[in-house]
Amino acid sequence: MNAEITDILLDKEKNIWISTNDAGAYLLKDNETITHISKKNGLITNSLLTLFLDKSGNIWIGTDGAGLVKYGNKAFTYYNKIPGLNSPGVFSIIQDKNKNVWVSTNDEGVFKYDGINSTQYTTSNGLGSNNVRSSLLDKKGNLWFGTTQGLTRYKNGTFKNFTVKDGLPSNNIRSLLLDKDGNLWIGTYGKGLSKYNYSSFTNYTRKDGLSHAYIHSLFQDSKGNIWIGTGNGVTKYADNIFTSYEKSKGFCNSYIGCITEDKSGNIWFGTDRCAVKYDGLYFTPVTTADGLSSGIIYLMHSDKKGNLWVGTNNGIDRITFDSYGQIDRIKNYKSKQGFKGVECNSRSIFEDDKNNLWIGTVKGVIKYNPTQDKTNVFEPNIHINNLKLFFENVDWLNYSKKLIKWNNLPSNLVLDYDENHLTFEFSAINLTFPEDVQYRFKLTPFDSEWYSSTEKNIATYSNLPPGDYTFAVRARNEDGLWNQEAASYSFKITTPWYKKWWFILSIIIFVFYVIYKVSSFKEQQQRKISKDLEEKVKERTALIETQRDEKEVLLKEIHHRVKNNMQVIISLISIQSGYTKDEVALELFDEAKNRIRSMALIHEKMYQTGDLAYIDIQDYIMALTNDLIDTYAINCDIFLDIKIDKVKFTIDTLIPLGLLLNEIISNALKYGFTGTDKGKMVIHLSLDDKKEIHTLLIGDNGTGMPKGTLEKEDGSLGMELIKIFVTQLDGKIIRLKDKGTFYEIKFQPKN
Structure with a gap:
C-alpha cells in the first residue's frame, strides 16, 4: 500500500x-x-x-x-468473480461430504467450489447435459444431477448417465428427492414421476393418481409423506396412495414450484401468485398483503433455526414464527439490504454445515451468513417536524407567543373552531436502513386505536370537532423494534359561540318559553273546543238515547207480535187437527206445532231480555226441553244433564239451532224411552280454547231410534231436517257409538 x-x-x-x-x-x-x-x-x-x-x-x-x-450489512457475500458462481442460471446448489459446494447451471454444466477456486464439469467430462436443473447428495456420498438429457450420478470422480433406455419415463428431469429409505425420486417434465431403488425404476403417471405429468418440485415431510408439486396443484404420496389437491382447495394458482415444512409441521407451497400454508386441515394463502416482497415464489427453505426463507422475483424474505407457530414477522432482503441478486432462481437454495445459506439468483450465487446479520437493537429517534393548516404552512407566531425548540411548533396552541384541518409531518432517524422505517400514529381522543403501520410520514385530520387533542407517533426500525416513548404534541380547538353553554342555555330557555306560550294558547283553544263539543255531545246523546229507547220498544213489540202470530198459527193448526182422525196427519200437525213453538220461544226470550241482540242460551234450552217433555207426555222419569258454556248467539244462529234441538229432542222423546221408567237426556254446549268452534253434544241413553245408524236414516224427514239445520249453521254432524243415541255437532256461529 x-x-x-x-x-x-x-x-x-x-x-x-x-x-x-x-x-x-x-x-x-x-x-x-x-x-x-x-x-x-x-x-x-x-x-x-x-x-x-x-x-x-x-x-x-x-x-x-x-x-x-x-x-x-455484511451478511451477504456476492460471488461475482468466481466462475460458475457468477452465472445467472444457477438452479441447484449442494455440498458434498468434503464440504465442497456444487453449483448446477442451465447451460454451463456444474461447478465445484472449494472455497477458493471453482472447477467446471460439462458433457466433455461425462455429464449427461450442460443444462442441469436439480442435484442432491445421497447417503453413500454420491452426487446426483437431474439434467435435460437424463439422470447423472457422480461417484469417485466418474459420471454415469441414466436415460429412458434404463427405465426412466423421460430424459427431461426437473426435480430430485432422496427419501428416508434411501430411494431416489425423479420428477420429469411431462412424463410423471419415477422412483429408483438403485436397481430399477418404478414409474408413476396420472393413471396412478398424479394430478399432472409435469413435476416441478419434490419434498418429504417429517411424517414420511412425499409431496409432489405439479403444473396442476399438489399430490401427496402416503401408504402407496396418491391424493391430489388442486387449485380449488385454496391455492392461489395451479403451479407448485417449491415445497418445504416449517418447525411446527405445516407444509408450505410456493406458487407464482402467493405462498400457501397447509396445517393438515386448511390451505391458507400468504401474500404481499401479509408482508411478502412478491407473490411470485421461486424457492422455499426452512433453516435449522426454524426460520422460513421465501425467495421471490423481488428479493428473499425471512419469516419468523411465534411460540404458537403463527407468523410473527416477515423481513424482506433486497438490494439495499445487501441481497444484490434480487430475483431468485427456482429451488436454488442450500444450507451448509455452518448454517450459511447459498442462494442462486439471476446475478449469480449469494451466500447468507446469519452470524453477520446483526439485529438493530436501537430504537428510531422520532420527531414531529411540522404542522400544516389546510395543507398550508403557517407562521405559528401569529397563534402563539412561544415556539417549541427543534421543530418550531407553537406552544399551547389554541385554534378557532373553523381551523380544524391539520396535517402533521414527522420523521425518524434510523442510520441502518432509513427507508425501512414504519410509523404508527394516533390522535387522542379522536382515534380509539393506533393506525396500522405505514411508510408514510404524514397524517391528516379534517373536520375535527372542538376539544383538547394530543397527537402521538411512534417509529419502528427494520427489525421490528418500536420506540417505547412516542413523540407527542397537544393542542386545543375552541368551541364556536353557538355551541357555548350560555348560548345553548339561552336557546333552551327561549324554546321552553315559546312552548309554554303555545301550550297555553292551545290549552285555551282546547278548553273552548271541548266545551262546545261537550254541549254537542250532550245534545246528541240525549237524541240517541231517545231513539234507542224508541227502537228497543219497537223491537220488543216486533218480537212480541211475531211470537203472538206464531201462537195464532199453532192455535190454527190445533183447530185444524181436530177435524182429522188420521194418526199420521195428527203426528205431523204436532211436529209442525213444536217447530213453530221452538221459534216462538226465541222471540219470547228476545223481548223478555234486556239485550235485544242476544238471549240466555241455557235458559232457552231448558225452556224448550221442558216444553217438549210436557208436549209428548212421556211416562218416564227423565233426568236432564244440561251443561252450557257462557255463550251468546244472535237470532241468525238461534233459529236453526233451536229447530235442530227441537228435532233431536223430539226424536229422543218419541223413540228413546219406550218401555223404560227412567231415562237421561244430555245436552252439552262448549266453546274451544280459541273461542271459535262450538261443540254441541246431544242425545239420550234410551233404546235408540228404530232404524239404527245415522247413515240408514238418511231418507227420513227428521234426519233430512237435521242435516238442513246443521248446514245452515255451517257445521258438521257425526253420530257417536255410545249407548243410546248421541250426536256431536261442531259449528261456528254467525256474527
Whole structure:
C-alpha cells in the first residue's frame, strides 16, 4: 500500500479500517485477512478522507468531493468473480461430504467450489447435459444431477448417465428427492414421476393418481409423506396412495414450484401468485398483503433455526414464527439490504454445515451468513417536524407567543373552531436502513386505536370537532423494534359561540318559553273546543238515547207480535187437527206445532231480555226441553244433564239451532224411552280454547231410534231436517257409538 493513510477506525467486531487518499479502504480482520475495498466493490471514489462508526455498527466513509458512503450489512457475500458462481442460471446448489459446494447451471454444466477456486464439469467430462436443473447428495456420498438429457450420478470422480433406455419415463428431469429409505425420486417434465431403488425404476403417471405429468418440485415431510408439486396443484404420496389437491382447495394458482415444512409441521407451497400454508386441515394463502416482497415464489427453505426463507422475483424474505407457530414477522432482503441478486432462481437454495445459506439468483450465487446479520437493537429517534393548516404552512407566531425548540411548533396552541384541518409531518432517524422505517400514529381522543403501520410520514385530520387533542407517533426500525416513548404534541380547538353553554342555555330557555306560550294558547283553544263539543255531545246523546229507547220498544213489540202470530198459527193448526182422525196427519200437525213453538220461544226470550241482540242460551234450552217433555207426555222419569258454556248467539244462529234441538229432542222423546221408567237426556254446549268452534253434544241413553245408524236414516224427514239445520249453521254432524243415541255437532256461529 503506497497511498497516504487519511483515517483509521476500529469497528464493533475489533476489525481495523484504514482509509487512503487514492487507493480506497483496507479492512483487516482478526489481524490476518486484509480486504481491499475500492470502486470495484461499490465505492463511488477511491479518494477517502474520514471514517465514522455509528451506534448501529455502520461504517460511514467521507470522500474527497464525491459525498458520503455507508458500509452496512455484511451478511451477504456476492460471488461475482468466481466462475460458475457468477452465472445467472444457477438452479441447484449442494455440498458434498468434503464440504465442497456444487453449483448446477442451465447451460454451463456444474461447478465445484472449494472455497477458493471453482472447477467446471460439462458433457466433455461425462455429464449427461450442460443444462442441469436439480442435484442432491445421497447417503453413500454420491452426487446426483437431474439434467435435460437424463439422470447423472457422480461417484469417485466418474459420471454415469441414466436415460429412458434404463427405465426412466423421460430424459427431461426437473426435480430430485432422496427419501428416508434411501430411494431416489425423479420428477420429469411431462412424463410423471419415477422412483429408483438403485436397481430399477418404478414409474408413476396420472393413471396412478398424479394430478399432472409435469413435476416441478419434490419434498418429504417429517411424517414420511412425499409431496409432489405439479403444473396442476399438489399430490401427496402416503401408504402407496396418491391424493391430489388442486387449485380449488385454496391455492392461489395451479403451479407448485417449491415445497418445504416449517418447525411446527405445516407444509408450505410456493406458487407464482402467493405462498400457501397447509396445517393438515386448511390451505391458507400468504401474500404481499401479509408482508411478502412478491407473490411470485421461486424457492422455499426452512433453516435449522426454524426460520422460513421465501425467495421471490423481488428479493428473499425471512419469516419468523411465534411460540404458537403463527407468523410473527416477515423481513424482506433486497438490494439495499445487501441481497444484490434480487430475483431468485427456482429451488436454488442450500444450507451448509455452518448454517450459511447459498442462494442462486439471476446475478449469480449469494451466500447468507446469519452470524453477520446483526439485529438493530436501537430504537428510531422520532420527531414531529411540522404542522400544516389546510395543507398550508403557517407562521405559528401569529397563534402563539412561544415556539417549541427543534421543530418550531407553537406552544399551547389554541385554534378557532373553523381551523380544524391539520396535517402533521414527522420523521425518524434510523442510520441502518432509513427507508425501512414504519410509523404508527394516533390522535387522542379522536382515534380509539393506533393506525396500522405505514411508510408514510404524514397524517391528516379534517373536520375535527372542538376539544383538547394530543397527537402521538411512534417509529419502528427494520427489525421490528418500536420506540417505547412516542413523540407527542397537544393542542386545543375552541368551541364556536353557538355551541357555548350560555348560548345553548339561552336557546333552551327561549324554546321552553315559546312552548309554554303555545301550550297555553292551545290549552285555551282546547278548553273552548271541548266545551262546545261537550254541549254537542250532550245534545246528541240525549237524541240517541231517545231513539234507542224508541227502537228497543219497537223491537220488543216486533218480537212480541211475531211470537203472538206464531201462537195464532199453532192455535190454527190445533183447530185444524181436530177435524182429522188420521194418526199420521195428527203426528205431523204436532211436529209442525213444536217447530213453530221452538221459534216462538226465541222471540219470547228476545223481548223478555234486556239485550235485544242476544238471549240466555241455557235458559232457552231448558225452556224448550221442558216444553217438549210436557208436549209428548212421556211416562218416564227423565233426568236432564244440561251443561252450557257462557255463550251468546244472535237470532241468525238461534233459529236453526233451536229447530235442530227441537228435532233431536223430539226424536229422543218419541223413540228413546219406550218401555223404560227412567231415562237421561244430555245436552252439552262448549266453546274451544280459541273461542271459535262450538261443540254441541246431544242425545239420550234410551233404546235408540228404530232404524239404527245415522247413515240408514238418511231418507227420513227428521234426519233430512237435521242435516238442513246443521248446514245452515255451517257445521258438521257425526253420530257417536255410545249407548243410546248421541250426536256431536261442531259449528261456528254467525256474527
